Every structure is written in C-alpha cells, then in structure tokens.
Amino acid sequence: MKSPFLIGSIAALVLLSGCLSNSSPSAANPKGSSSSKQSGSFKVALLTLGPVDDAGWNALAYNGLQAVKTKLDAQVNNQVASGTQIKDALRSYAQQGYNLVIGHGYEYNAPAFDVAKNFPKTDFVTSSGSQTAPNLATFRFYLEQGFYLAGMMAAEMSKTGVIAQVGGDKVPPIASTFDAFEAGAKAANPKIKVLTVYTGNGNDVAAAKRATESVIAQHADFVIHQADNAAQGVFDACKEHHVFAFGANANQNDNQSGVVIASAVINADPAFVAVAQDVKDGTFKGSVRLVGMDTGAIEFDINPKFQAQIPAKVVASIQAAEAAIKSGKLVVPKLNF
Amino acid sequence: MSILSVRSIIATIPYAAPVAFAGLGESIGQLSGLINVGLEGMMLTGAYFALVGTTLFPGHFAVEAGFACGTIAAVLLAVISAIFTVWLNADQVVVGTAVNLLALGLTTTLFRDHYGQSGSLISLPSLHRTFGFDALTIAFLLLLPMSWFLVYRTGWGLAIRAAGDYPPAAESAGFSVRRLRTGAALIGGFMAGLGGAYLVLGTTATFTENMTAGRGFLAIALVTFGRWKPSWIALAALFLGLLDSLQYQLQATGIHISAYLLQSLPYLGALIVLSIAGTGSFAPKSLGIPLKSHE
Numbered sequence: 283m284k285s286p287f288l289i290g291s292i293a294a295l296v297l298l299s300g301c302l303s304n305s306s307p308s309a310a311n312p313k314g315s316s317s318s319k320q321s322g323s324f325k326v327a328l329l330t331l332g333p334v335d336d337a338g339w340n341a342l343a344y345n346g347l348q349a350v351k352t353k354l355d356a357q358v359n360n361q362v363a364s365g366t367q368i369k370d371a372l373r374s375y376a377q378q379g380y381n382l383v384i385g386h387g388y389e390y391n392a393p394a395f396d397v398a399k400n401f402p403k404t405d406f407v408t409s410s411g412s413q414t415a416p417n418l419a420t421f422r423f424y425l426e427q428g429f430y431l432a433g434m435m436a437a438e439m440s441k442t443g444v445i446a447q448v449g450g451d452k453v454p455p456i457a458s459t460f461d462a463f464e465a466g467a468k469a470a471n472p473k474i475k476v477l478t479v480y481t482g483n484g485n486d487v488a489a490a491k492r493a494t495e496s497v498i499a500q501h502a503d504f505v506i507h508q509a510d511n512a513a514q515g516v517f518d519a520c521k522e523h524h525v526f527a528f529g530a531n532a533n534q535n536d537n538q539s540g541v542v543i544a545s546a547v548i549n550a551d552p553a554f555v556a557v558a559q560d561v562k563d564g565t566f567k568g569s570v571r572l573v574g575m576d577t578g579a580i581e582f583d584i585n586p587k588f589q590a591q592i593p594a595k596v597v598a599s600i601q602a603a604e605a606a607i608k609s610g611k612l613v614v615p616k617l618n619f
Numbered sequence: 620m621s622i623l624s625v626r627s628i629i630a631t632i633p634y635a636a637p638v639a640f641a642g643l644g645e646s647i648g649q650l651s652g653l654i655n656v657g658l659e660g661m662m663l664t665g666a667y668f669a670l671v672g673t674t675l676f677p678g679h680f681a682v683e684a685g686f687a688c689g690t691i692a693a694v695l696l697a698v699i700s701a702i703f704t705v706w707l708n709a710d711q712v713v714v715g716t717a718v719n720l721l722a723l724g725l726t727t728t729l730f731r732d733h734y735g736q737s738g739s740l741i742s743l744p745s746l747h748r749t750f751g752f753d754a755l756t757i758a759f760l761l762l763l764p765m766s767w768f769l770v771y772r773t774g775w776g777l778a779i780r781a782a783g784d785y786p787p788a789a790e791s792a793g794f795s796v797r798r799l800r801t802g803a804a805l806i807g808g809f810m811a812g813l814g815g816a817y818l819v820l821g822t823t824a825t826f827t828e829n830m831t832a833g834r835g836f837l838a839i840a841l842v843t844f845g846r847w848k849p850s851w852i853a854l855a856a857l858f859l860g861l862l863d864s865l866q867y868q869l870q871a872t873g874i875h876i877s878a879y880l881l882q883s884l885p886y887l888g889a890l891i892v893l894s895i896a897g898t899g900s901f902a903p904k905s906l907g908i909p910l911k912s913h914e
Contacts, residue, residue: 333828335731337740446871452878477871482882486832488822489863492634496867499627514740514825538742 326350326382326558327375328360329368331389332484336511338531339548343386343409346554353555354562368393376401382561384554385409388455388619394418405561407571409550410455412618414568421553424574425455425531426462427607428546429506430614431582431600432528433466435544436504437474438596439526446477446502448493448509448516450484454619456508459530459546463506465615470599477502481512490515498523506530506546517541535585543588547581576608627864628857629751633822635860636756637662637814637831641838642845642852643759643766644810649842650770651803652783652796652905656715657700658811659835660722661693665815667726668692670826673743673819681744682820686755689816690809696722697808705800708909719835727828745824755817759853766849779803783903786910796910811835844889846901858892859885 326347334344344360351358359380363371368385372394375383384407385394391411398406398418406418414420436445445467447460464476477497481489490512494505498519506528507516513530517539520527529535529545536542553573560566573579582604584592606612641662648655655661672688673681700718703709734741746753770776781789782799789796818834819826837859845852862885870881 333727333731335734335828478873479867479870480878480882482879483832485827485829487825487827487830488634488637488818489832491823492864493867493870495630496864497871499630500868500871511827512830514742514827515823517740518742518824534740537740 324354324356324562325378325380326354326356326358327380327384328358329363329371329375329383329385329390330360331362331364331387332510333362334360336484336513337534338510338513340386340510342532342548342550343384343554346550347384349551350554350558354558356558364389369397372397372406373401376404380404382407382558384557388453391420405566407557410619412570414570416568417566418568419557419566420570421557422570422572423548423550423553424572424580424614424616425459425546425548426614426616427575427580428548428582429459429463429530430466430469430607431603432506432544432546433463433468433476434470434603435584435592435596435600436463436506436526436528437467437469437471438599439592440471440474440503442501442503443471443473444475444477444501445504446479446494446497446500446506448490448497448505448507449478449480450490450509450512451482452480454617458617458619459508461617462614466603481509484510484512487512487515491519494519495523498525504528504543514539533581533583535583535587540587542585543592544582544584547583549579549581552577553579574607575604576610628861631857631860631864632751632756633748633753634863635856636759637818637822638834638838638841638859639759639853639856640814640817641811641835642841642856643762643849644807644814645838646842646845646847646849646852647766647770647779648800648803648807649906650783650847650903651779651800652786652903652908652910653704653800653804653807654711654715654839654907655697655700655804655807655811656712656839657696657718657722657835658715658807658838659831659833660715660719661696661700661808661811662815662818662835662838663726663829663831664696664722665689665693665812666819666826666830667730667815668812669816669819670730670741670743682746685743685820686813686816689819690812693812693815694805694808697804697811700808701801701804704909705797705804708911711907711909723829730826730828741825743820743824743826746821753821755813755821763849763853770849775799780903783905786905800910811838814838840889843902844893847903855889859889862888 328347330340332340334340347358350356382405386409388410390408391413394406394408395413398415409421411420449456467474467476479493481493490509494516503525505520507513507530509516517527517537520541521539526543527541529542531548533545533547534542535545645658669685669689673685676684703714704711778789778794779799782796786796841852841855845855866881866884
C-alpha cells in the first residue's frame with residue numbers, strides 16, 4: 283500500500299459500490315419506473331431535468347407518464363438527465379426501441395433536434411422549445427395564462443401595492459411566466475410594483491426562503507414562485523410573515539403552510555396521452571403543440587379555503603378574463619423560445 | 620431595510636449558521652492536517668437524517684431527535700472517512716469526493732423510497748426562535764470562545780496544531796497523530812451534521828434533495844477565509860450571508876445587472892477579501908498530507 287492515491291481510489295470504489303446505480307440523481311434509475319413490467323410493445327420514456335418528487339413541474343410530467351401507462355397500456359420508464367447527459371439519455375432510449383421519448387423541459391429541445399435525425403423510428407417530444415422535425419414535436423404549455431390571472435388577482439388584492447415573484451434558474455420558460463404575471467398585474471392595476479428575484483438553484487430551499495424574505499421586507503404581500511423543489515421555502519417565508527403565496531405548475535393549494543391562495547396549474551395528462559395516442563396511431567406530426575386553457579391543460583385554481591377573503595369583484599374579473607382567454611379574445615403575452 | 624441594520628444582521632443569522640457550524644468543525648480538522656472535501660456530503664447526510672429523526676419521533680422532542688439522528692449519521696460518515704484518510708493514508712481529496720457521492724446517492728435514494736416518486740413538499744417542526752435567536756445559534760456563540768480555548772490554550776489543542784504543522788514533533792512529544800486526527804475528524808463530522816440538521820430544522824423546516832447546494836464547499840472556503848480562527852470563520856459566514864441578502868435586495872430593485880452576476884456576489888466578495896488579505900502563512904503546513912509521507 284504505497285500510493286495514497288491508489289488507496290484513495292479503492293476507498294472511493296468501496297464507498298461507491300453501495301450506491302452504484304444512484305451515485306448522483308442524474309444517474310438514478312428510480313424505484314417506481316416500471317421498466318421491468320412487460321405490458322405490450324408500445325414503449326414511452328420520460329426525461330426530466332430534476333427529480334420528479336418536486337410536487338410541481340417535474341411531478342406533473344411523471345403523472346402524465348403514468349396516465350399514458352394506464353390509458354394506453356404502455357411500457358414506461360423515466361430518468362433524470364441534465365446538461366451533457368441529455369443527448370446520451372435520448373440516444374439510449376431510442377436505441378432500446380422506445381416509440382416515444384418525452385424530454386420535459388426547454389433544455390431538451392436542441393439536443394433532441396440533433397438526435398432525432400438518427401432515429402427515425404422513434405418520435406420525440408420536448409416540453410417547450412421551438413425546433414421541430416418530422417419526428418420531433420414540442421409541447422408549449424401556455425402556463426403564462428395562469429400566471430396572468432394570478433398577477434391580476436395579486437394586483438387587485440394587494441394592500442401594499444407591491445407583489446413579487448421568486449424563481450430558481452433564470453431560463454426563458456420561467457422568465458416568460460414572470461412576464462405574464464407582471465402583465466396581468468399591470469392590466470389590473472397600472473401602478474402596481476412587481477419585484478422579481480432568482481436564486482439560481484431549484485433545490486436550494488434555504489435560498490428560496492431568503493429570497494422571499496427579502497421581497498417581503500420590501501413590502502410585497504403576494505408572492506408567486508417558479509422554484510421547483512425549493513417552493514416550500516417560499517411558502518414558509520410567506521407563512522412566517524403573514525403574506526399570501528401562489529402555487530405554480532401543480533395545484534399546491536393544500537400546502538401545509540396554509541398560505542397558498544390560488545395555483546396556476548399545468549394538467550399534463552391530456553396532452554401526454556394525446557401525443558402518445560398519435561404515436562400509437564401513426565398520425566404523429568412534428569409540430570409545436572400549443573396547449574392552453576381552452577383544452578383544460580392550463581387551469582387557475584382558487585383555493586376554496588380563502589373564498590371568504592376574496593372579494594366577489596375580484597373573482598368576477600378573473601372569471602371574465604379566463605373566459606376571454608379561452609375564447610381567444612385575450613391573448614396573454616408569451617416569449618418564443 | 621438597510622443592509623447593515625441590526626434587524627437585517629439578525630435575519631441573516633439562520634442562513635449563515637449552517638455554514639458557520641460546518642466551517643468551525645472543519646477548521647479543527649484542518650488544524651490537525653486533514654482537509655475534509657466530504658464536508659458537503661456530511662452536511663447533506665446530517666440534513667436527511669434530521670428529517671428521518673424528526674419524522675420517526677414525532678411529538679414533544681421531535682426537533683431534538685432530528686438533531687441527534689443528523690449528527691450521529693454525519694459522525695458515522697466521518698468515521699468511515701477517517702478510517703481511509705487517517706489509518707490507511709488514503710488521498711484525502713479522493714476519499715472526500717467519494718463521501719460526497721455516497722451521501723448524495725444515499726440520501727436521494729432513501730428520500731425517494733420513503734416519500735415517493737412524485738413527492739410532496741414537506742413541512743417539519745422547527746426550533747423555537749426568540750428575537751431571531753434560537754437555542755443553537757446561542758450555543759454557537761458559546762462554542763466560539765470554547766473552541767478558541769480548546770485549540771489555543773490546551774495541551775490537546777497544541778498537539779492538534781503540531782499534528783497539522785509537523786506531525787513528527789507531535790509524535791516525539793508522545794502523542795499519536797492518528798488519534799489526534801481521528802478526534803478532529805469526528806468533531807468535524809459532528810459539526811457538519813449539526814450544520815446540515817440546522818439547515819432542515821432551524822433555517823427551513825423542510826428537506827429537499829441535495830438541499831445543501833454547495834454549502835459544505837463554501838464552509839471549506841470559509842476556513843481559509845477565516846484564517847483557521849473560530850470567530851473569524853463565524854464573521855466570514857455572516858459577511859457572506861449579508862452579501863447574499865444584499866444581492867436579493869438588488870435583484871428586487873429591478874437593477875439592470877444580470878441575475879447570474881448578482882447571485883455570484885457573495886463569492887466575488889469573498890474572493891476580493893481573500894486577495895486583499897493575502898494568503899499569508901496561516902495554513903497548517905501538513906494540510907492534506909497523509910501521515911505516511913513523514914515516516
């Protein structure tokens with residue numbers, strides 16, 4: 283045993299052997315992915331940027347995948363892949379003969395565009411992104427519609443005239459929803475002040491809480507978030523300082539903090555099932571599939587527990603705006619990315 | 620809220636504390652000649668097992684149970700780490716990296732196993748806080764003079780510093796450098812576990828995967844920043860915490876500076892202070908060098 287490095291390497295191997303399949307979340311092949319269950323030859327895979335236990339953006343994709351599994355009797359599998367792992371993950375699913383590979387995030391669009399050319403037998407879908415190919419479609423969840431209504435509600439109810447939004451990473455899909463929140467707020471009250479902060483990390487719950495406290499210190503009394511896993515930090519800060527919060531992506535109205543007055547919700551199940559059905563039927567088209575409130579994919583759910591505190595006037599104006607969005611009379615601004 | 624008001628400094632304490640706890644423990648380890656790259660993993664382990672302890676023993680002493688489980692788990696990880704680095708003379712950076720990977724894999728797997736795939740945002744009980752202070756931050760204020768006394772005014776402290784500067788000197792004075800370093804490593808593990816558990820039960824009252832988000836690495840940097848002196852390390856942690864708070868306030872003003880740049884403000888601040896203060900000769904001379912090399 284002469285070389286410290288050699289022994290160190292052995293130590294590393296010993297320590298790693300206990301967690302080989304899980305040495306990092308990205309390499310994880312989590313329990314619950316049912317690759318072992320043979321249920322027909324139709325195979326659908328899902329890739330997410332972060333763990334699917336965030337009760338938010340990633341979780342809703344996982345739930346969508348489970349809907350595909352039950353409704354279309356598909357064999358499903360899911361993995362976390364980000365950064366340089368994305369192309370490898372896309373390729374390996376295609377090589378394993380998956381019929382449909384869904385990359386749940388804007389970050390998957392460009393890599394999928396490169397990979398799709400080489401695997402014509404597999405259809406690819408990415409959640410957001412603008413590049414398409416004959417076998418590459420994208421979802422464009424029009425979550426901006428939900429954020430717009432949240433902005434209206436916050437601006438109409440705010441007593442301080444200041445509302446805020448707390449984000450994780452500053453990526454275009456998040457920035458776009460924040461723009462819509464601001465647009466909705468300004469439409470309801472042109473004088474409203476909207477504060478925006480990003481923590482740079484969707485797992486860092488302490489940072490999310492700190493960021494939320496800093497906007498509350500600047501008198502924000504309504505806070506919306508795009509903080510993924512770290513959302514609880516936003517809600518806890520709101521609870522400690524007695525201000526309202528909005529849930530995002532998933533319906534978070536029942537959060538234990540008891541401060542979530544409404545949620546801007548993506549309901550991915552119908553969109554996922556519809557695209558999987560197209561693949562199964564052979565009618566898949568490589569296009570941008572814009573899914574919004576008109577198909578029920580986007581919802582704005584007011585928490586019934588707070589009904590008594592929300593003026594009827596506010597509810598009425600939100601309902602009117604929602605109807606206008608559904609009928610196409612009101613077009614909520616969105617970034618193209 | 621002005622950035623240097625008493626209120627904003629007190630508001631920063633719960634955010635600075637996890638890094639300060641871990642940094643204090645790491646400084647003792649480093650003085651004995653051990654650099655613990657696995658600090659991040661030990662914090663994360665402490666954080667996860669604080670969640671486990673709190674949920675296993677609900678009721679009046681849930682928070683205490685959380686702290687106990689978190690620190691015990693982190694100390695166990697420190698024992699494993701010390702076996703390799705101290706007793707088998709393994710490369711400290713490699714072992715530390717392995718510890719980090721182990722902790723990330725282990726906590727992620729166990730968390731998903733217990734809390735399910737699509738998960739839920741968890742709310743936990745937390746430490747009782749009065750005027751911004753809780754039992755642990757007050758305990759930390761007492762730990763500062765105690766650790767200074769331990770390191771600079773006791774025979775054990777002298778031996779620890781000898782083990783970090785010139786191990787043969789400690790050996791010839793009749794001390795076992797391996798035992799000294801093992802003791803220091805366990806103290807480091809305990810403090811890292813405390814920092815991780817505090818992040819869960821003091822700062823946030825919840826747990827998320829990989830929630831330490833680099834705080835362990837930050838703590839290692841703080842030790843250098845704080846010149847291996849307990850109170851300086853605590854002040855450095857507070858300083859970074861204040862810069863972090865400042866950058867959120869700047870972002871909220873809608874200032875036309877990239878959010879990415881503002882997010883790096885605490886680290887830029889630390890870098891500037893380090894470069895002004897100079898590197899000096901404060902570092903233990905045998906830091907990171909396995910004992911074997913001296914024989």
